Amino acid sequence: MAYSEQEARELVVEAGKRLLETGLIARTWGNVSARISDTQFVITPSGRAYDTLKPEDMVVVNIADYSYDGDMKPSSEKGIHADAYRIRPEINFFIHTHQVRASVAGIAEKNIDVIPEKYKALLGDCVPVASYGMPSTEKLRKALETTYTNYPDAMAFLMVHHGAVCLGKDMEESFAVAEALENLCKEKVHKAFRLYEGTADYSRKSMINSFIKANGSGKLPDFVTDFGESVRNGSTFELKFKNGKTFTVDIKTLGSDSDALPRVAMIHAEIYKSSDVTCIKHLTDNEVVGYSVTGKSINPMLDDFAQIAGAKITCSTWNGSKENAKSIARAVNGKNVVLIKDEGALCTGTKLSDLDAVELVLSKECLTQMGAVFFGSGNSLSPVDCNLQRFIYLTKYSKKAE
Numbered sequence: 001m002a003y004s005e006q007e008a009r010e011l012v013v014e015a016g017k018r019l020l021e022t023g024l025i026a027r028t029w030g031n032v033s034a035r036i037s038d039t040q041f042v043i044t045p046s047g048r049a050y051d052t053l054k055p056e057d058m059v060v061v062n063i064a065d066y067s068y069d070g071d072m073k074p075s076s077e078k079g080i081h082a083d084a085y086r087i088r089p090e091i092n093f094f095i096h097t098h099q100v101r102a103s104v105a106g107i108a109e110k111n112i113d114v115i116p117e118k119y120k121a122l123l124g125d126c127v128p129v130a131s132y133g134m135p136s137t138e139k140l141r142k143a144l145e146t147t148y149t150n151y152p153d154a155m156a157f158l159m160v161h162h163g164a165v166c167l168g169k170d171m172e173e174s175f176a177v178a179e180a181l182e183n184l185c186k187e188k189v190h191k192a193f194r195l196y197e198g199t200a201d202y203s204r205k206s207m208i209n210s211f212i213k214a215n216g217s218g219k220l221p222d223f224v225t226d227f228g229e230s231v232r233n234g235s236t237f238e239l240k241f242k243n244g245k246t247f248t249v250d251i252k253t254l255g256s257d258s259d260a261l262p263r264v265a266m267i268h269a270e271i272y273k274s275s276d277v278t279c280i281k282h283l284t285d286n287e288v289v290g291y292s293v294t295g296k297s298i299n300p301m302l303d304d305f306a307q308i309a310g311a312k313i314t315c316s317t318w319n320g321s322k323e324n325a326k327s328i329a330r331a332v333n334g335k336n337v338v339l340i341k342d343e344g345a346l347c348t349g350t351k352l353s354d355l356d357a358v359e360l361v362l363s364k365e366c367l368t369q370m371g372a373v374f375f376g377s378g379n380s381l382s383p384v385d386c387n388l389q390r391f392i393y394l395t396k397y398s399k400k401a402e
Helices: 005-022 078-087 101-108 117-123 138-150 169-197 204-214 265-274 286-294 303-308 322-332 354-375 383-401
Strands: 031-035 038-041 059-062 093-097 157-159 162-170 231-232 236-240 246-250 279-283 335-340 345-347
Touching: 005 031, 005 093, 005 169, 031 078, 038 078, 078 093, 078 138, 078 162, 093 169, 101 117, 101 157, 101 162, 101 169, 101 354, 117 169, 117 204, 138 157, 157 169, 162 169, 162 335, 169 204, 204 286, 204 354, 236 265, 246 265, 265 279, 265 322, 265 345, 279 286, 279 322, 279 354, 286 345, 303 354, 303 383, 322 335, 322 345, 354 383
Parallel strands: none
Antiparallel strands: 031 038, 031 093, 038 059, 093 162, 157 162, 231 236, 231 279, 236 246, 279 345, 335 345
8 A cells, every 4th residue: 555645755764764774775875765656656866865864855756757746856766666666556665775795696697586485475486687777777777677577576676786676565575675685695695605615614704715716816814904094184184093092193294293103104194195085994894805815906896886986996005115105095096995905995085974885885896796706607897887987976976965
C-alpha cells in the first residue's frame, strides 16, 4: 500500500540518514524514494547531503514521464526509481546503495543464481546484475529497466561498477533486503577466494596476501610507519600521531614547537604548499595496505571511487627526503589519495568529512580489485569515464554537498 505524501517524505529523510550511518553510501551518493500513489513517488533531491535533508526538501516525481513538481531538482537517478514503480506495482520503497560487498560482487558481471534458503524469503531465487551505464545516464536507466522486466520477482539488483538497488513493500523490507544482499555477497567473495586458493579456510589476512601474491610478491607488513594526520590552520598545521604526540608545524619553514619533528611532516607541508586542502589522514586498513604492497596504481573499477578519490591513483615510495616529499605532493595534487608503497595511503580533503568519504571508497575499491582477481573477471572503468565523472563530481556534486 502506498504511503501518504507526508509519511513518505519523513521516511525518505529517515532512510537517507540510516544509509549514511550504516555505510551503505558515501557523501551524496545513492538515493531513496517512496511511492505515494499509482502515479507518483517522492525522492531525495539531487546532490544534497543526507544529514541536512528535511521532509520539505523531498521531490514529488511522476512515474509515467519522470517529470516533477516544484523548483527542487530530484535525484538524477529518478528514472531507475520510476521504472521500478511502474513495472513492480507491489513495490513501495526503493533504496539505491553503494554498499561494499554488493559493489565487489557486481564487478564479476554475473547474476547470483544460487541463493541460500536463509536469504530466499527476502531476495527471491536470483540476484540479477544490470549491465553498466554511467550514473544518471539513459544507458543505465535502460539497463535496469530491462533487468526489472526480465526478473519480475527479484528484490535486489547488482549494478556493475556502481552498487545495488534494493526494493521492498516498505522501508523496513528494503533495508532488510540490503542487509541480506550484503551478507550474501560477502559469502560470495569469501567463496571465490577459497576456490581460487583451493582451500576450505578463509581469513581476511590470507585473502589479502593471496591478492598480493597474484600481483607479484610480498605480504602484509607486520609494521606500518605512522604518517600521522593533520589539519591546516593558516600558515601552520597541527600534526598528530597514534602515540599521542602532537606538533604545530610552520608550513613554509617546517619550524615546530618541538626539536624532534618526524620527517613525515615534510610530506604534509609539501601537500599544503601545493594545494588548497586543509586536512590529511594516513589510511591503514588492511585492504589499503595490502594494495600498497603491490606498488601498483589504482585504475578505478567503481564509479564512486573515481568521483571522490580521483581518476587514477598512483603509488609512491617514501625515503625520507625533501625531494621525495615533493614528489608525493605532486602525485596527490588534483586527486584525494596517494598510495605509499607498503604503508597504505594518504588522503586529503578541504574538510574532515572529505577524509571519511575517501576512506570509505578507497577501502571498497581495494576490496573490489581483490574480488576481481578471485572471480577471474572484472574490468576497470575507461579513463574517459573516470575523468568525466571526476570532473562532474568536482564541479557539481561536491559543491552541492557543501
